[in-house]
Amino acid sequence: xxxxxxxxxxxxxxxxxxxxxxxxxxxxxxxxxxxxxxxxxxxxxxxxxxxxxxxxxxxxxxxxxxxxxxxxxxxxxxxxxxxxxxxxxxxxxxxxxxxxxxxxxxxxxxxxxxxxxxxxxxxxxxxxxxxxxxxxxxxxxxxxxxxxxxxxxxxxxxxxxxxxxxxxxxxxxxxxxxxxxxxxxxxxxxxxxxxxxxxxxxxxxxxxxxxxxxxxxxxxxxxxxxxxxxxxxxxxxxxxxxxxxxxxxxxxxxxxxxxxxxxxxxxxxxxxxxxxxxxxxxxxxxxxxxxxxxxxxxxxxxxxxxxxxxxxxxxxxxxxxxxxxxxxxxxxxxxxxxxxxxxxxxxxxxxxxxxxxxxxxxxxxxxxxxxxxxxxxxxxxxxx
Amino acid sequence: xxxxxxxxxxxxxxxxxxxxxxxxxxxxxxxxxxxxxxxxxxxxxxxxxxxxxxxxxxxxxxxxxxxxxxxxxxxxxxxxxxxxxxxxxxxxxxxxxxxxxxxxxxxxxxxxxxxxxxxxxxxxxxxxxxxxxxxxxxxxxxxxxxxxxxxxxxxxxxxxxxxxxxxxxxxxxxxxxxxxxxxxxxxxxxxxxxxxxxxxxxxxxxxxxxxxxxxxxxxxxxxxxxxxxxxxxxxxxxxxxxxxxxxxxxxxxxxxxxxxxxxxxxxxxxxxxxxxxxxxxxxxxxxxxxxxxxxxxxxxxxxxxxxxxxxxxxxxxxxxxxxxxxxxxxxxxxxxxxxxxxxxxxxxxxxxxxxxxxxxxxxxxxxxxxxxxxxxxxxxxxxx
Numbered sequence: 213x214x215x216x217x218x219x220x221x222x223x224x225x226x227x228x229x230x231x232x233x234x235x236x237x238x239x240x241x242x243x244x245x246x247x248x249x250x251x252x253x254x255x256x257x258x259x260x261x262x263x264x265x266x267x268x269x270x271x272x273x274x275x276x277x278x279x280x281x282x283x284x285x286x287x288x289x290x291x292x293x294x295x296x297x298x299x300x301x302x303x304x305x306x307x308x309x310x311x312x313x314x315x316x317x318x319x320x321x322x323x324x325x326x327x328x329x330x331x332x333x334x335x336x337x338x339x340x341x342x343x344x345x346x347x348x349x350x351x352x353x354x355x356x357x358x359x360x361x362x363x364x365x366x367x368x369x370x371x372x373x374x375x376x377x378x379x380x381x382x383x384x385x386x387x388x389x390x391x392x393x394x395x396x397x398x399x400x401x402x403x404x405x406x407x408x409x410x411x412x413x414x415x416x417x418x419x420x421x422x423x424x425x426x427x428x429x430x431x432x433x434x435x436x437x438x439x440x441x442x443x444x445x446x447x448x449x450x451x452x453x454x455x456x457x458x459x460x461x462x463x464x465x466x467x468x469x470x471x472x473x474x475x476x477x478x479x480x481x482x483x484x485x486x487x488x489x490x491x492x493x494x495x496x497x498x499x500x501x502x503x504x505x506x507x508x509x510x511x512x513x514x515x516x517x518x519x520x521x522x523x524x525x526x527x528x529x530x531x532x533x534x535x536x537x538x539x540x541x542x543x544x545x546x547x548x549x550x551x552x553x554x555x556x557x558x559x560x561x562x563x564x565x566x567x568x569x570x571x572x573x574x575x576x577x578x579x580x581x582x583x584x585x586x587x588x589x590x591x592x593x594x595x596x
Numbered sequence: 597x598x599x600x601x602x603x604x605x606x607x608x609x610x611x612x613x614x615x616x617x618x619x620x621x622x623x624x625x626x627x628x629x630x631x632x633x634x635x636x637x638x639x640x641x642x643x644x645x646x647x648x649x650x651x652x653x654x655x656x657x658x659x660x661x662x663x664x665x666x667x668x669x670x671x672x673x674x675x676x677x678x679x680x681x682x683x684x685x686x687x688x689x690x691x692x693x694x695x696x697x698x699x700x701x702x703x704x705x706x707x708x709x710x711x712x713x714x715x716x717x718x719x720x721x722x723x724x725x726x727x728x729x730x731x732x733x734x735x736x737x738x739x740x741x742x743x744x745x746x747x748x749x750x751x752x753x754x755x756x757x758x759x760x761x762x763x764x765x766x767x768x769x770x771x772x773x774x775x776x777x778x779x780x781x782x783x784x785x786x787x788x789x790x791x792x793x794x795x796x797x798x799x800x801x802x803x804x805x806x807x808x809x810x811x812x813x814x815x816x817x818x819x820x821x822x823x824x825x826x827x828x829x830x831x832x833x834x835x836x837x838x839x840x841x842x843x844x845x846x847x848x849x850x851x852x853x854x855x856x857x858x859x860x861x862x863x864x865x866x867x868x869x870x871x872x873x874x875x876x877x878x879x880x881x882x883x884x885x886x887x888x889x890x891x892x893x894x895x896x897x898x899x900x901x902x903x904x905x906x907x908x909x910x911x912x913x914x915x916x917x918x919x920x921x922x923x924x925x926x927x928x929x930x931x932x933x934x935x936x937x938x939x940x941x942x943x944x945x946x947x948x949x950x951x952x953x954x955x956x957x958x959x960x961x962x963x964x965x966x967x968x969x970x971x972x973x974x975x976x977x978x979x980x
Contacts, residue, residue, distance in 0.1 A: 216832075218608070220607075228601075347942075381730065382730065452600050558706075
C-alpha cells in the first residue's frame with residue numbers, strides 16, 4: 213500500500229496591547245499596529261462591530277472611532293459601524309451570525325482586511341466566529357471592554373456561538389491578529405461586572421502562581437472598592453498567565469481532554485445555564501472555585517488553611533461561594549452535580565477535572581466522588 | 597504601554613493512504629489507522645456521511661461499511677449512515693449544513709470522535725466544514741471517490757460551502773486526520789469525470805515537474821481510454837505534489853495572495869459559474885490552462901513548441917481548450933475576462949495570476965493585458 217505523509221507547522225502570533233483611550237487621535241497604539249500591516253499596492257478595509265452597551269456608556273464613541281480609523285494610512289473603514297447588543301444572549305442569535313457574514317460580503321472585507329470587535333467576551337466570541345468562517349478566515353482584532361474579556365477570553369484563541377441551547381456548540385480556534393485592552397472602558401462597568409471579572413485571576417493564580425494569589429489576597433478589598441491601578445495590574449498578570457498557558461502549554465487548540473484553565477468551570481457552566489445567565493460568568497466561577505477548593509481539601513489534596521484563604525478572598529470580593537442548586541432537590545440529585553456527565557460529554561473521552569494540590573498548584577482527577585462533592589457543597593453553604 | 601507577545605506553532609500531520617476495496621473485511625488499512633487512535637479508557641464514535649451517487653453505484657456499500665466499522669476495536673459507529681447527494685449543488689444547501697451539525701449533536705460526536713466523509717470533492721468540502729465548526733472542530737477522515745478529489749482537493753486542507761451564490765464564501769482551513777484513496781471507487785465513474793479529473797495532474801506537472809508532464813504526455817491516450825494502473829500512478833504523483841506544496845510551500849493556510857496551484861483556475865471558476873456547472877471543474881480548468889498557456893506564449897514567457905504540447909495533451913484527453921464565453925459578446929467584454937476583477941477581490945489585495953515560464957516552471961504576474969488575453973482566446977479557438 214502506498215502512503216504520503218503530510219506534516220507542517222503553522223505559526224500563530226499576536227500581541228496583547230494595554231492602553232487607555234484607544235480612539236483618542238493622540239493615541240497611536242492601534243494606528244501604528246495597522247500601519248505596520250499596510251501594503252503600498254492596495255487599500256485594506258476595516259469593519260467595526262461594536263457592543264451597543266459600550267456605545268451607550270460612551271456617547272460619541274462611534275464618531276470618534278470613525279474619525280480615528282479614517283486617518284489610518286493604507287486602510288479604508290466601511291461606511292458604517294455595526295452596533296449590536298452584548299451579553300450572552302448575542303451568542304444565541306444564528307440569524308445575527310449570517311447578518312454579520314452579509315456585512316463582510318457587502319463591505320468587501322477580504323483576507324487582507326480586518327474585522328474589529330469592540331465589546332465584552334460574548335460579542336468577541338461571536339465576531340471571532342463570523343471572521344473565522346468568512347472567506348476561510350478574515351483577520352480580526354479584539355478590543356475587549358470588560359474585566360473578564362480583558363484578562364481571559366479576549367486574549368485567547370477560541371470563538372463560538374451557542375446552538376440549540378448548547379453553549380459554544382459552533383465555534384473554532386482562530387487566533388486574533390491583535391488584542392487591545394483599553395482600561396478606560398472599565399470605568400463604566402457596573403459593580404457586578406467589575407467584581408466578578410476578577411475571579412479568573414483568582415483561578416489562574418490558584419493553579420499557577422502562588423505569589424499572584426498572595427497579591428490578590430492582600431488587595432482584594434481595595435480592588436473590590438475600585439482601585440484602578442490595582443485592577444490594571446490584575447488584568448495584565450492574569451492575561452499574561454493565560455497567554456503563557458495557551459502558547460506554552462503544548463496544546464493551544466485543545467486536542468486533548470486536559471483543561472487546567474477550566475478550574476472551577478464544570479459546575480459554573482451548568483449554574484449559568486440553570487439560572488438562565490442571571491448569574492454572571494464570574495459569579496458562577498466563584499461558586500465553582502469554592503466548591504472544587506473545598507472538595508480538594510476533603511480529598512486530602514489541599515490543606516485546611518489554604519481552603520479558608522480561598523473562600524476569604526472570594527468573600528472579600530463580595531462574590532458568592534454557594535448556590536441552592538448545589539443541594540439535592542427533594543431527594544433527587546443536584547442538577548449541577550448531574551451536569552458532571554454533560555461536562556464529560558462536552559470534553560469528550562474521560563472525565564477530567566482540575567483540582568488543587570496547593571495554592572498555586574493545580575492537578576487533575578478523572579473521578580469525582582459524589583458523596584464528597586455533596587459534603588463540599590454543604591461546607592460552602594456554611595461558609596457563605 | 598505594556599505589551600504581551602503570544603507566539604506558538606501548531607503542528608498538523610496526516611497520512612494519505614492508497615488502497616482498494618477499503619471496506620472489505622480483509623483490508624486493514626482503515627481499521628488499523630482507527631485502532632492506532634483508540635483509547636482504552638473510553639469508546640470513540642464514528643459518523644459516516646456518504647455520497648448518494650457512490651451508494652447507488654456500489655449496491656450493498658452501506659451494509660459493508662456498517663459491518664466493517666462495527667468490528668473496529670475501541671470505536672462505536674453511529675446507528676445510521678447519513679446519505680446525501682453529491683456534486684456542487686450539495687454546497688449550496690445551508691439547511692443541510694445544519695442538519696449535519698444536528699447529527700453530530702444527536703450521535704454525540706465529540707472532539708475525540710471522527711466524522712467520515714465518503715464522496716467527491718463537493719461532499720468532502722461540506723463535511724469538512726461541518727466538522728470544523730462543530731465543538732470547535734471534531735476530527736474528520738476523507739475518503740475521496742473521484743479522480744479529482746483523490747488527486748487534489750481531498751488531500752488538501754481546505755473546506756467550504758457556497759453562500760448566496762458565492763463559491764466557498766463560508767469555510768475554513770482544517771486538515772483532515774487522514775485521507776484514504778480507494779481506487780475501486782474510480783471504476784464506476786462516468787467517462788467525463790474520469791477524464792476531467794486528470795487535468796489537475798496536468799496543471800501541477802506544468803508548474804512543478806517536467807518529468808511528470810512528459811509521462812502524462814506519453815500516456816495521455818491510454819489514460820483516457822481507462823488505463824487503471826496508469827491512473828493510479830497519476831493520482832499518486834499528483835497528490836504527492838499537492839501535499840508537498842501545501843506542507844512545504846510556507847503558507848499552508850494561504851495568508852498571502854500567491855496561489856501557484858491555482859494555475860488555470862481564475863477563468864475556470866468563472867466558466868463553471870457562468871455555465872451553471874454544466875462544465876465539470878476539470879473541463880473548465882482544461883480551458884483555463886489552455887488560455888493561460890497561450891497567454892504565457894504571447895507574453896514571450898513560454899516557447900511556442902511547449903504551448904502546442906500543452907494543447908495536445910489536453911486534446912488527447914478529449915478535454916475542451918476553448919469556450920464561446922471567452923469571446924467578446926456583441927462588442928461587450930467577455931464575461932470570463934470581466935471576472936478577473938472578481939478573482940482579485942476573492943484573493944484580496946493585488947491581482948496575482950500564475951503563468952508558465954516553461955513546462956515544469958510556473959511564475960506569477962500582477963497584470964493581465966486584456967488585448968493579449970483576447971488574442972490568446974482567439975488562438976485557443978483556432979486550436980480546438
